[in-house]
Amino acid sequence: MRKTLSLSMVVLGFALQAISYFALAAPLGTPTSPAYADPRLPFAPLLFIVGVALVFLAAVVYELMPDKNAK
Amino acid sequence: MSLSRRDFLKVSGVTGGALVAASRLLRLETLTAAGAESLQVEEKYIPTTCWIGKQDCGMLARVVNGRVVKLEGHPANPRNNGTLCPKGVGQIMSFYDPNRVKTPLIRTNAKGVPGEWRKASWDEALSLVAKKMNAAREKGGSKFVWQKGRSKAKKFYDKAFVAASGAFKLHHGAFCSDAGYRALEYTLGLHAVLHPDFKYTRYLLCWGWNVTNAGGNKFCWLTWPQKLVEAKERGMKMVAIDPRQRSAAHFADEWVPIKPGTDLALALALCNQLIANDTIDREYLTKYTNAPFLVGPDGLFLRAEPEGEEEAGAPLVWDTVSGAAVPYTAEGIQPALEGEYTVGGQRVKTAFELFKAHVAEYTPEMAAEVCGIEAAQIERMAREIGENAMIGSTITLDGHTMPYRPVGIMAYHMAQQELGFQAVRAMVMVMMLIGSIGAVGGQFSDFTWKEYKNWAKFEHLKVQDETNLYLKDSKFFPINSNNSSVVAHVINNLSEYGLDDEVVPDVVILHHVNPLGSFPDRNENFEAYKKIGFVAAIDPWISRTADYFADVILPAATIEKYEGPISASDFYTDAETLRIPPMDPLFDSKGDIDIYIDLCEAAGILYGEDGYIAQINKQLKLEGEYALPLDQKPEVRDIFDRYARSKGLEGGIEFFEKNGVNIKGPASVSKVYPYAMEEPFAGILPHRFYGESLLVAQNDMKAAGADEIYWRDYTPFPTWRELTAAQSPAEYDLNLISYHMIEFKQSRTPVPLLIEMAPKVFVEINPATARAKGIADGDEVWVESHNAITGETRKIKAVARYREGIRPDTVAMPHHYGEYVKHPWVKGQGPSPNELFFTGEGYVAQTADQTYLVRVKVTKA
Amino acid sequence: MAVQTQKLPYGIGRISGGWLLALLVALVFTVFGGYAYAQQLIYGEVVTGMRDIGTMAGAPWGLYIAFVVYFEGVSFAGIAVAALIRLLDLDHLKPIARMAQVMTVIALILGGLGVIADVGKPGRAFINLLKYARPGSPFFGTLTIAILGFLFGALVYLYLDGRRDAALLAKVPGKFQGFYRWWAAGYQDTPEARERHERASFWLALAIIPLLVVAHSTLGFVFGLQVGRPGWFGTLQAPGFLAMAGVSGLGHLIVLAAILRKVYGLEEQIDIAVFRWLSNLLLIFTAVYVYFMVVEWLTSVYSANTAEAQLLNALLRGEYAWIFWLSVVSLLIPLVLLIGQFATGKYRIGWLVFSGVLVNVAAIGKRFLVVVPSQTHGSLMPYVIGSYSPTWVEIGVVLGLMGLGALLFMLFAKVFPIMEVEEV
Amino acid sequence: MARYGMVIDLDKCTGCRACMVACKVENNTPQGHFWMYVFRFEEGEYPNTRTWFMPRPCMHCDNAPCVKVCPVGARYKRLDGLTATDFDRCIGCRYCEVACPYGVNYFNWKKPEGNYYLDWDDPDLAEIVGDEKVVYANPDLDKAYGPEKRRIAGGGQAKGVMEKCTFCVHRLEKGLQPACAAICPTQAIKFGDLDDPESEVSQLLREKPHFRLLEEAGTSPRVFYIGQHAPNPSVRQIEEITVKV
Incomplete structure (x- = not known):
């Protein structure tokens, strides 16, 4: 459970980073229109940081979460 | 009096096909479909004319909520075709400049040093000027002097004032191209x-x-x-x-x-x-x-x-x-x-x-x-x-x-x-x-081929003993350009020219002119002004001359006044325009014509047969129903209304207020080309x-005992001789010339938008010359001039700038820096080349015109 | 069970005169920096020496950006060393792992604050960056990865690594007991817990290394991707930034370790072997950096591009020459010293500290030279050659940031062990 | 949709700098900011010297380095080809400025209202014009423009933000030419739709050889030059303007 959760946090974190970077933030490429100025979803950059945070927080979860087997 | 741009186009579209081409020049064609969207603010375009330059380009003042926000070129004016120069656009600052003279000022400290002033009412200032002026007028001669710089528009009100007041008039042209x-x-x-x-x-x-x-x-x-x-x-x-x-x-x-x-x-x-x-x-x-x-x-x-009474055959x-x-x-x-x-x-x-x-x-x-x-x-x-x-x-x-x-x-x-x-x-x-x-x-x-009065006069040049302050008809300068620096030189050396104190002016009115700033040589002018009793300046700013010598300063308006009529011809098209105030004068300033009317009223020379009003009628050819009544103080707008009506324009002044320019059509071939005239060259x-x-004049001058320096160039054919300046010692190895920069040329206005682009005076020098003298680009240098006649030297300090596009034996300095001393943007601009030039013998032409060439040496400061 | 009166290790909670004095000095710098920044907030950045490129003949980026880059470089080494210790099982370097982590966190905070000091609209910057930041801009990497992401990672690393110590300290009564208990978060010093932490930190360290490369490369990209600025556009910017980060960070760590060793009398824990390791690491990074520098020079020297030549001239002979040669000398002297120590096998802490200080002088100089001359002397258009010199406000803000860094470090050292605790 | 561009005929430019002043008044730019700048050049040695002039607006590049680096999308490309700056979004990082090889960006180092040439707080003037800080304030500059409705016109908008030439977007939307093009005494500056083959600018580019500045940088400017040549190292600036605020 603990491992699953932290692993899924890592996966989710990276996924969030990838999605927000490539899909939700302002488009990549040579900007030729106003569309390149705005993120497709507002605060997508915040999501990216949340993604980074999730990956690191996975370690916290991994360490801090009580092990069910132990109890 | 005012109209929106669309109205303007509608109205002017009716006035002539010239506007079709003109609007193309202003590029009014629609660029986007969004096009002529309605404007939310109260916006008007008032036609007027430029006030800085010489040709009074047609302008449209964009006025938003009563405030001028931009000056643009008037599309229909053939002189500028919808465009403007940097001065034209930049002068918007002159409306609002808080450094303008806001109210009449009366001097409270001694003259010859930077001025201190107290604010005065128009009544007080005008009656003071009128009193001094009348006292001087009574003495006649050159006791009351009037001088103007570049006249804007037709000089009718200047001439009317000179005629009504009997002023002794000095020109500025001897510094220009006379x-x-x-x-x-x-x-x-x-x-x-x-x-x-x-x-x-x-x-x-x-x-x-x-x-x-x-x-x-x-x-x-x-x-x-x-x-x-x-x-x-x-x-x-x-x-x-x-x-x-x-x-x-x-x-x-x-x-x-x-x-x-x-x-x-x-x-x-x-x-x-x-x-x-x-x-x-x-x-x-x-x-x-x-x-x-x-x-x-x-x-x-x-x-x-000779036949009959004729002098010569x-x-x-x-x-x-x-x-x-x-x-x-x-x-x-x-x-x-x-x-x-x-x-x-x-x-x-x-x-x-x-x-x-x-x-x-x-x-x-x-x-x-x-x-x-x-x-x-x-x-x-x-x-x-x-x-x-x-x-x-x-x-x-x-x-x-x-x-x-x-x-x-x-x-x-x-x-x-x-x-x-x-x-x-x-x-x-x-x-x-x-x-x-x-x-x-x-x-x-x-x-046009119009015979000028001097054509006949120059057939027999007068060389006589009796002369006046500018040496008119004298053995010194039989052809004479009325150089006010020569006047200063004469005032400082009266006996040399056979004159006495009688000719020294008591009262001088300076209208938009700044002898200490714009004329060489500055020293000569400075010394002369010390001898003049009373000086009144009409100017929107405190000029160098006013600062040192004016007793009274009367604040003139800039564009915000009626003035004219102004030719809008471009040589090939005949047109006429007027200056229309796009807003009321700021502060307590007045239009120039208003000032003269009030001054003449205070001096008691406004009304009557020889009064100022009568002279205005004469100058503008206002006759019959168009003539101004001689017993009634005129409104300036009314003067131009009568003028416009006298020219057959429906609506009078309103025609100009609506359209800005009256296009009369292409100038006819028979008017422009002398060969097409009935009598070639108009006779x-x-x-x-x-x-x-x-040659006759030369003989007369010799006979009258004039020195060779005066008569040597009075030859039937132009004859080369070595220049006086070339006789300076060899160490003065460079020729100094001066020039105008577009930013300042005729600007007579401290416009920060322009000063910002050219903030400081400099000396242009060829890099080869400079290197030989150990001067690097941007170095401070001393420029010292030498008078080959008197041996006097003068020097100033300025920054050297390399320029391949100048002769190696010549250095050049721009004019028009630092003329309006009290303006914050003028501080630190550096010296004027006018401090280095000389006037008087050897440094004026045979016509008493000022020379802008002197030998200098340039050394690293 | 621990005795009630037992003191906490490494001077925690004990306020000495020296510490107070040092704190006061740091505080004065910080307050001065705050005052300088207030001037900038009120009057705008006109109080700095920065001006526009072109007709203003200035540099719109100056000391702030140079120090942002420097601080981020310093942060590199901390976490890198910490991660390497874990990954490579460098047990005898463990004593400096904590201080390296703290150094990283603080340097990252200072870097972030440096960015805030630089931007014209600091308040708006927070929101707009989170809301609009464009991945296409190299700044995206700087702000999200290099600063925020990295800071978060470093904090997590520090936190997890400190749990065991916190748990130990929590046993000692005192005013920080609650804090230690919170930090420990139920940590039991059991073999399982240790094992778990070992595993977690291994993966963390593994994750941090590539992040670190990415972060510092993006910082290099901020400059290296700009075609319009001679001296910037080039592939060496990213690896060069990485190498220089290592140099400055390791130098810092050496100095820090030496100071703490002296102050706390840790001659035993931080022995010469630690310094040997640091010395050799610094040698490698310095050598690599010097190599990059020479390659870059040669490229510019051979380039026929006049803008590049003008820039190089300004660096080698012009107005930046003194900074340039100071930096070069500050790199070469340590390089010689480090090689000497490596060759003889004799490591002197004094020489090492000297080298650490010098490479940081070089780092600051080189950062300045990367940022500024390309703006003032690198115009591809025929503008007047520009100039830039920082004003007291910029210097004040930078000194304030340094003061704040020292302040934070000293405060941290008073509430938490600066080295891993053996046993309380 | 129109895609605007500018064609500047250097054979016609007299170097008078009217465009610079017209730009300043139209856009209310503060002291020291020259969105339009006119280089005055000379090249060669005496007596084989040549004098010439080159106006420099923003190039409105199609591959704009400034747009690429803007971290928050304040600098962006409009569909009509303009490179715009949203001063409400700009965070003042000045990255666009260091990225631009043309030196066209101007940052509001000061509070703009204290940076308009004269003491507009003069009590006598204040009595007349109220608390207006740019007494010739252009009312069009505060509006939002384009389908994206962003405030991108005019200068001196706020302390700590970046501004530059907008091609007078507020005039374009009224169907007017940019201020510099409208004022140019010799009509050296032409402006129009480069996508329309019949437009004056397109025709000029078909008829005459032309160049763009720093073509090798790959920025694809939308400003084209006719006549003379691209400035090279032998060109020396004369009567240069270097105003610091």
């Missing part, structure tokens, strides 16, 4: 300077004049570059003759970096070559000039026996038909242009024959040596002038078949040099040789190729 004006008045009878017929010219000599960014010559400058660019696209070739590359050099096919002050020698060398190449228009010279006149050994024309020419000397006015004769003949037992030559002998010594090699250029360059120019002149060709315009000589000269301020009068005469003679005067594509000067003939009366 030597050139005198030369043309003398030679062609026109009050004008040289410009080409741009529409047709194929070869242009841009002679010491910046055709693109300079002022002067009828227009400020916008019109000329527009026409130049059109001509260049047509394929016109242009030569820039100038010690320094100005912006015009960009358009020049060839640069002739002539040594300053040697133009006369170059012109005569061109004459020499034109004669050598036989590219001369004999028909013009024979028919329309005094070149075929027979000249006796005494240098005077042979003349017929008509000059004689050699008639090749009858083989005899006959009056040039005789019918059916064919005068000989060249040759030597025996008349009455003596050998005589035609004036042209004398000229050939005169210019024989001016070989390209000789001129190349004098002018510091290549002989080959002179030969090439002469050949190209001759080829392009297409002598013998004609062109038919509007049914008139006229000579076609598409070569012309543009020259203006270069006339202000020691030999200026004769140099311009020599340049005109180049054009006379090829018959370019008044020919299509050829040499023009004025817009101003024969052109004075040979200056007989100059």
